[in-house]
Amino acid sequence: MEPVTHFLTGACLGRAGLNRKTALATVTLTLAAEAADLDFAWLLKSRTVYFAHHRGFTHTFLGVPFVAAFVLALVWSIRWAFLKLRNGQTLKSRFPRPPIRWGVLYLYACLGALSHILLDYTNNYGVRPFAPFNPKWYSLSIIFIIEPILLAALTIGLVMPSLFGLISSEVGARQKAPRGRGWAIFALLAMVSYWSVAEFEHNRAISAMEAVDYHEQQAIKLNASPVWMNPFQWTGTVETRDFFQTMKVDSLTPEVDPENRATLYYKPPETDVTLAAKKTYLGRVYLDWAMFPFVQTEALQAPQQGSIVRFTDLRFARPGQKRVGLGACVFLDPQLQPMPGGGFRDCE
Template sequence: MEPVTHFMTGAVLSRSGFNRKAAYATLAMTLAAEAPDLDVLWSLKGPVAGLEYHRGWTHTFLGVPFEAAIVTGAVWLIHRLLQRRAMPRASHYGEPDPPVRWMRIYWFSVIALLSHILLDWTNNYGVRPFFPFNPRWYEGSIVFIFEPVMFLLLLAALTAPALFGLVGSEVGARRSPYRGRGWAIAALTGIVGLWSLRFVERQKAMELTRQAGLRQEQIVRMTADPFPGNPFRWQTVTETPLAFQVARVNTLTGEVSSSSQADVYYKPPSTLAALVAKRSWLGHVYLDWSQFPLVNDIGETEDGLTTVTFRDLRFLYGTSILGRDGVPLAGTVFVNGDRRVDHMEMNGHIQR
């Protein structure tokens, strides 16, 4: 998921009751809920390095205990800084503040870190939670990387208590401590309900695609990928021995839309340049991650370099805007006349 959703998830989790058990629970859980995405710093070494290490060890069960310790240490430093500056923690309207309990902060951070892995599993990019013991990618593919319904539920859980608190203060109502627990629990319950609906609709989208019989060949495998906002709109990718076919499915109406020309991608032959590209750094990383890779040798450039493109058919969103060659998470390897890699690009950015 995108960062703001992760941050808000940590804060809402804390408001569901954890913030009553230990001071700094909300701070720790909010930070921990987004901490695994610090691996984006690998992108400073180039786009291929970013692809290789994104959702790496920071998104694994093995890394969670160490990340929780780092988050707890960061909160401890903030606590010490506040003490040195003699800055008291905010009181809760005459109610006693929860005590500072570092072991609880540590375990609350573990819970928030696990929420990050769970949320990333729900989209179609995937995670490797058992790495390095099991390098397999797992993806639920039930929500888009940005899901508006989830976002609004989390936002409501964080803002509604404050708004209703303002209304209550105008009429002289007593402001209760730790407001928002009911809103937080309702938002989390709503998200689980949304996931359940999307899981059912995803299975239905694949079944409708099978019934449509778009390909007369034997189906090797199939996936369905979500669109944002609408739980009844899906993109399916069907693999057969000779080709891939993309379709758009509306599970509410049962409509399956696919062009026998524009939406069919025949598996290209393995040219010498394509084989060189597959053995490159980008090729190795991309094929390790991609679930439905399409590797095309599209010929020579004016500089005499052979261009080999890497695309994953799960990410053909917005092709009417970006164009067929503007697929997100696409890579390119340029092979020279000596059949060596000249340079590599990811999403148009050159790996230095």
């Protein structure tokens, strides 16, 4: 998921009652819920290296204790710097604050890191939670990477207590405890409820796709990817012996390719050029991740000589659209050796 959803989820976890056990709970959970994405630092080396390590160690169960330790050290450092600036004086509060319990905060940081893996698991990019013992990618494929419905629910869960607090202060009502617990629980339950609906509809879409013959060929592999802000519309991807096919799937009906706009991608023959490209570092990394890898080859235009090999994962293709996101390309010279250029990007 995108970072905002992770941050909001961590904040709601803290406001749901965990902040009543120890001070600094909400800030710890908020930071821990997004800390796994610190793997973006691999971009400093190259996009290909970043792609190889993205959703890697920091997104594994083995990495959770280390992510949590990093977050706890960060929270301690921020608190130390804050107290230094204020000469050791903390901010005053209208309500009694629980003491800081660093052991409990570490467990909360682990919970926040686990929530990040769970949220990333719900979309179709996938995670490798059991690496390095099991490097297999797992994806539930029920939530689009940016989901406004979840963002709205989480935002409401955090904003509404402040709004009601303003109203109460205007009418002179007395507040005995910090607000927000009920609304935060509501937001988290709304998230789980949306997941449940999406999972149910996803299974209906998959069942509908399994019942279809594709140009008199059986599906070897199939998947339904989520669509932005609509748990009843899916993008289906199917692999058969001779081709891939993408189509829209309506899980409410349910119906496969209701608009008759399916797109076919015939599998090209394997050649020395494609085999050489697949053996490169980028090729190996990409094929390890891709669920429906489609490989195309074309000759480079003069004055260069050689070939360009394009890798695309068709689970990110949309019926009727030529451009496929999250692609990569490899440039090979006439001796089938990698040339400068290419990388994890769309090669126009």
